[in-house]
Amino acid sequence: MKKFGLLIKVLLPLQMLAFYAYGQKIKPNHIQFISPGDSQEDIIEKAANVVPTVRQLRWQKLEVTGFIHFGVNTFTGKEWGTGNEKPEIFNPTDLDAEQWVLAAKAGGIKQLIITAKHHDGFCLWPTETTEHSVVSSPWKSGKGDVVKALAEACRKHDMGFGIYLSPWDMNAPSYGTEAYNDLFIDQLTELLTWYGKIDEVWFDGANGEGPNGKKQVYDFDRYYEKIRELQPEAVIAIMGPDVRWVGTETGYGKDTEWSVVPVNNLDQEKIAANSQQNVNVKPTWDKSKEVLGSRESLLNAKGLVWYPAETDVSIRPGWFYHKNQDDKVKSPEKLLDIYFNSVGKNGVLLLNLPPDKRGLIHEEDVKNLKAWKALIDELFDENLLKRATGNKKFNKSLVDGQLETSIVPSKTKEGYEIRFDFKNPIAFNVLVLQENITKGQRVENFQLEVLKDGKWQSVVNGTTIGYKRISTLQEVNGSQFRLKIQDSRLSPEISEVGFYLDKQ
Ligand code: FUL
Numbered sequence: 001m002k003k004f005g006l007l008i009k010v011l012l013p014l015q016m017l018a019f020y021a022y023g024q025k026i027k028p029n030h031i032q033f034i035s036p037g038d039s040q041e042d043i044i045e046k047a048a049n050v051v052p053t054v055r056q057l058r059w060q061k062l063e064v065t066g067f068i069h070f071g072v073n074t075f076t077g078k079e080w081g082t083g084n085e086k087p088e089i090f091n092p093t094d095l096d097a098e099q100w101v102l103a104a105k106a107g108g109i110k111q112l113i114i115t116a117k118h119h120d121g122f123c124l125w126p127t128e129t130t131e132h133s134v135v136s137s138p139w140k141s142g143k144g145d146v147v148k149a150l151a152e153a154c155r156k157h158d159m160g161f162g163i164y165l166s167p168w169d170m171n172a173p174s175y176g177t178e179a180y181n182d183l184f185i186d187q188l189t190e191l192l193t194w195y196g197k198i199d200e201v202w203f204d205g206a207n208g209e210g211p212n213g214k215k216q217v218y219d220f221d222r223y224y225e226k227i228r229e230l231q232p233e234a235v236i237a238i239m240g241p242d243v244r245w246v247g248t249e250t251g252y253g254k255d256t257e258w259s260v261v262p263v264n265n266l267d268q269e270k271i272a273a274n275s276q277q278n279v280n281v282k283p284t285w286d287k288s289k290e291v292l293g294s295r296e297s298l299l300n301a302k303g304l305v306w307y308p309a310e311t312d313v314s315i316r317p318g319w320f321y322h323k324n325q326d327d328k329v330k331s332p333e334k335l336l337d338i339y340f341n342s343v344g345k346n347g348v349l350l351l352n353l354p355p356d357k358r359g360l361i362h363e364e365d366v367k368n369l370k371a372w373k374a375l376i377d378e379l380f381d382e383n384l385l386k387r388a389t390g391n392k393k394f395n396k397s398l399v400d401g402q403l404e405t406s407i408v409p410s411k412t413k414e415g416y417e418i419r420f421d422f423k424n425p426i427a428f429n430v431l432v433l434q435e436n437i438t439k440g441q442r443v444e445n446f447q448l449e450v451l452k453d454g455k456w457q458s459v460v461n462g463t464t465i466g467y468k469r470i471s472t473l474q475e476v477n478g479s480q481f482r483l484k485i486q487d488s489r490l491s492p493e494i495s496e497v498g499f500y501l502d503k504q
Pocket residue numbers: 079204205206312319
């Protein structure tokens with residue numbers, strides 16, 4: 001017993017030392033502050049311990065979300081209105097929000113965001129803040145509510161629901177004065193209290209002139225506070241602190257995509273006034289920069305924050321419906337490529353499906369959505385890695401479909417690695433990797449190799465993984481593979497690995 005006690009006395013401090021040595025002295029949080037005295041190692045350790053908030057994690061796991069652009073532009077054929085549109089033109093003949101939800105669902109979309117108000121200022125709900133809304137339209141004799149119809153259809157079909165409320169308003173007479181910020185808060189309050197749970201609030205960056213030729217200074221901090229108060233679980237996207245724009249509207253994300261980014265515009269007073277958990281920090285930087293979150297950029301930052309990318313694109317050339325684009329709906333193959341390059345590049349895809357003048361998602365769009373989903377389902381039908389046998393280093397948590405179960409690969413001289421051995425050779429051409437981002441995003445580069453004639457040959461390599469990395473490659477055959485991670489911020493936490501064969 002005495003010996004045992006001694007053992008504990010000796011081992012416990014050693015264990016604790018090891019615990020700290022492995023990067024556990026930093027408490028994981030969605031923001032880490034860098035102190036002037038921090039060494040490079042300290043900063044990297046902090047970067048490895050930046051993690052998503054609960055709302056960011058829920059959003060990331062959705063993978064594919066959808067946009068509904070609908071409003072007066074649907075009837076004028078424009079992409080941007082002027083604010084002078086007559087509400088009488090808004091008159092969908094067969095509006096059916098349930099059809100939108102079912103079409104989106106058939107495409108694998110998990111959440112829909114509606115343009116409750118676009119830049120033209122026309123409101124799709126019976127707001128009390130202006131008459132420039134559905135109330136003044138002939139649709140349902142002014143008794144209709146598009147936001148309500150969609151909110152209810154989403155709830156019925158277990159679809160997340162979000163709102164786009166354009167800060168730029170070309171119709172509001174108060175635009176350009178402080179009174180407009182009050183009006184905007186009132187509009188937000190209606191949307192956030194009348195329709196049940198809101199999962200995402202999407203603010204666009206456009207800031208043009210209003211009806212008086214004036215520009216508005218948006219009081220974003222006040223908007224954020226209101227959203228946190230009324231819908232604390234909603235992510236605030238783009239001009240918001242939870243989700244950032246990937247930087248293009250093509251649907252193609254960056255090859256190196258960090259969700260941990262530097263933040264230099266920290267307002268220390270504001271942060272001190274808030275608890276660290278609730279601080280709303282929206283980093284600012286030059287959007288054209290290729291890579292955000294590189295080691296160099298972290299070393300010079302004031303803080304590091306979890307700020308993941310959303311990749312938005314329309315299924316058609318325009319954001320709003322135009323009849324002459326019916327033959328330009330993106331094909332299922334194009335949508336699959338977009339999926340690889342958005343979800344598969346550590347982003348969330350936001351795919352726009354604009355209803356037509358009837359108030360329906362057009363047949364062509366529905367057809368392509370279904371065919372796209374069929375391609376995805378067929379491709380990811382079998383993870384061939386589940387056939388791997390006999391290697392003690394291969395851990396089943398890598399194929400359990402659970403983001404939160406992960407392993408630290410074996411340490412080698414060159415970094416880390418995981419071996420995969422098969423009794424019979426397999427052939428595949430798509431590699432899927434996921435990091436357990438609840439511990440942080442850590443992998444800086446990876447390489448998959450196959451053993452051929454006694455020699456390891458590279459199959460594919462890449463930089464960041466993050467929530468998900470999909471690599472398409474030349475078909476490879478083999479029975480012994482290894483995943484190598486040469487550079488990472490502390491130890492990598494690999495959650496899922498998938499080998500798939502795309503037969504198309
Ligand atoms: C842009 C807007 O100006 C477009 O009309 C569209 O709503 C797109 C999603 O965001 O900035």
